[in-house]
Amino acid sequence: MSLLFSPLSLGPLELSNRIVIAPMCQYSAHDGCVTDWHHIHLGNLALSGAGLLILEATAVEPRGRISHADLGLWNDDQEAALKSLVASLRRWSPMPLGIQLAHAGRKASTARPWDGGGAIPADHPDGWSTVSASALAYDGRHGVPQALDVAGIDALVEDFVQAARRSVRVGLDLVEIHAAHGYLLHQFLSPLSNTRDDAYGGSLENRMRLVLRVFDAVRAAVPAAVSVGVRISATDWVEGGWDLDQSVALARALDARGCQFIHVSSGGLDPRQRISATPGYQVPFADAIKAQVGMPVIAVGLITQPRQAEAVLAEGRADAVALARGILYDPRWPWHAAAELGATLVPAPQFLRCEPQEARGVFARR
Template sequence: MHAPTSCQGAVLSQLFTPLSLGPLSLPNRIVIAPMCQYSAEDGRATDWHAQHLGTLSQSGAGLLILEAAAVEPRGRISWADLGLWDDATEAALARVLASVRHWSPMPLGIQLAHAGRKASTARPWEGGGAVAPGHEHGWQTVSASARGFRDSDPLPQALDAAGIDGVVEAFVAAARRAERLGLQLIEIHAAHGYLLHQFLSPLSNDRADEYGGSLQNRMRLVLRVFDAVRAAVSPGIAVGVRISATDWVEGGWDLAQSIELARVLDARGCHFIHVSSGGLDPRQQIPVGPGYQVPFAEAIRAQVSMPVIAVGLITGPAQAEAILTQGQADAVALARGILYDPRWPWHAAAALGDSVTPAPQYLRCEPHDARGVFR
């Protein structure tokens, strides 16, 4: 791919070139990944979400994806998770989004999720462990099979056919609510060991019906949810999927299976795939290091036509730029790094000799050693 140039012939960064995710056009290739805040009240967004999202919406990134929103109450990771399953959760999020949009034109999306057997937990800063049914903030979980995340966890109930249909319907209803809220993108969460990932992996799925056994059967629920969500929203809404490319455990979900799932999604009109890893099995052995998941994104990108988002310890502007210029991904996602530095895109633009468009209230803060970073 040729490097983009300005009308004066100067080479510009790839990171700050536009990108289309299906019908949604992004001004640059920096994506803010979904990050749970564990600060909702009965699934309803709160003032915390207003200030958190307001801050991130002024970052200069090309896309902000809201945290995982549970499609039904039992699908929350913890009792304090965001939800989008009824009129009350929709109305609360509408109030927050109205405030964010008033001050920022940044494209907004949402991740729709169901935690499955990894639901009913304490908040991370309160230990994060499983909470049994009958205890405060605890409830019965569900999964592909009656197998807990940890041996010490309460057993989930294996979903029957009616339960699976109900999960699909819950994703559809939440997607329709997301469109009513004016959100421009929906990311279906099939990663990090949550319900859809639990159906994908042979480590958590030992079903003997049409949803278990072969790869085609284990992919069935993810594909049903994707097809149903695409059909439920208008063509102007971008719909993609986040996956874990590997379980990092022998005999589990792996890159070869991820490539096959990506190919099938691509053929069905998926607008993007967001490539992460892990989260399904506590035995995982992850060689964490800078960009450690990028090779998975690169391998998948070689097999599909839809845009691929890479994520995972992408921390520096030069590193992000190299991922794009070397053809390893079409966009990069930031999570913890942008919590630490909410102006990361500003600083990246300065480092790469490019520019961002801030709110006019912030124009006077342009640093003296980076003139020209604001346009």
């Protein structure tokens, strides 16, 4: 039996298989609200046969957007638009749905990738002033952020809480807290971006404090039926930065608090990073963390082939695998993986007639 197509529990949430669609920014929102693009894009992915779909990084306050075209979840209009989208997806797909709640910190106020992706100054109509753990710019093109004071940190935690409550009201099954890829929570974790001398800086314990506080607050704010986990970058890929040993310590602390999954990526904090991006290059990080925690571990990063994904699970290196760009390129990747691995899945009945002769048996009926 294929492990990739076996069920998995992320706390209270039961997945029918272990293929996770990772959050992928679309830069197509209007005033933080979902648009027709999201209905088309997410509707397509919701019919892919994956076990879980996590919506893109969604800002918890206006300054937390990467670009002006990012999703947000800090006001009623955004909540109503997202609720309509979720209702539409639910009408046609039983796939569990999650959301990634995020704050971009010093990497905010940028152009959309196809518009160049560079930093936008605060006085531009599509720009704003940014915040971070310390007053250190991401690079020479980004402005120097304002270091959050304690009152600002308290407000940030409340922003995550309110966005999590809105996520529950729109009907989502899972909340992923974004502490990866050089965004604000990661900025507090890494000594390269956090030079504070208060309770949120210096020692590893202090640098982890905000992530743990946000997790505790979100977990307490949502019902027990909603799964809550964290995405991390396991290393900055820069000497003297956040690294695997510190990630293991954070994972153990989250596990002890009842975290229901950890999603292990890497990088994004510092432009000096040097990454050798080979197939499955981040899986060793997931493997090392899995050996130290009880919660499920999701591996991600150039996992593109069905047998490669199956091997990650069969070797006990992770509990699930996440796909991002690969499933954009091939939105029926789970169908093709099931055919290759001798598994079955249940498509929408409208698609039953497309089952090819050479893959007969891959489709099951509801």
